[in-house]
Every structure is written in C-alpha cells, then in structure tokens.
Amino acid sequence: MSKGTAGKSASGAAMSKYDVEVEARLKALEAQAHPTPTGKTQKKVDDRLDALEKAVKALQSSGGSGGSDHDKIIDLEAKINKLWN
Secondary structure, X not given: OOOOOOEEOOOXXXXXXXXXXXXXXXXXXXXXXXOOOOHHHHHHHHHHHHHXXXXXXXXXXXXXXXXXXXXXXXXXXXXXXXXXX
16 A cells, blocks of 8 residues: 655645545546547547537527427427437
8 A cells, every 4th residue: 555645635735645645546436437538439429419419509500490398398309318228
C-alpha cells in the first residue's frame, strides 16, 4: 500500500494522508468505470446525437404543417427509441 501525503481539497480544506489516498483510489476507479468515449464509441455517440438533433429540427420546422403536437411527440419518441435500441 502506498503512502499518501497530507494535502488540501478543492475547497481548500485540509486533508489527511488517508483522505488523499482514498481520493486517489476513487479517481482511478471512476476513470475505469466512466472512460471518455473514443474512436468507435465516440462516433456512435456522435451519430446518435446528430440524428436526434435532426429529428428535433425537423419537428420544429414543421410547426404548422398539420398533425397534432401529440402526434409529433409520439413520432419523435419513436425516432429516439429507434436510435437508442
């Protein structure tokens, strides 16, 4: 087990050696559990976001073109579900 050194938190409060060690371990775990999307994963996220933005813009631009707001919401919900499934 490595030894930490006393430090200060982001708010400036004093931290014990134990607190410093725990914070370092927590940051390492969070980095593994929530990695920043890269490559193929990032492209998939970007593609989904682009498609969702296009669907929203299409609904916004069709403002008075007929159909109820309820129908438009149902249509958007179906498009979103299709993107995420």
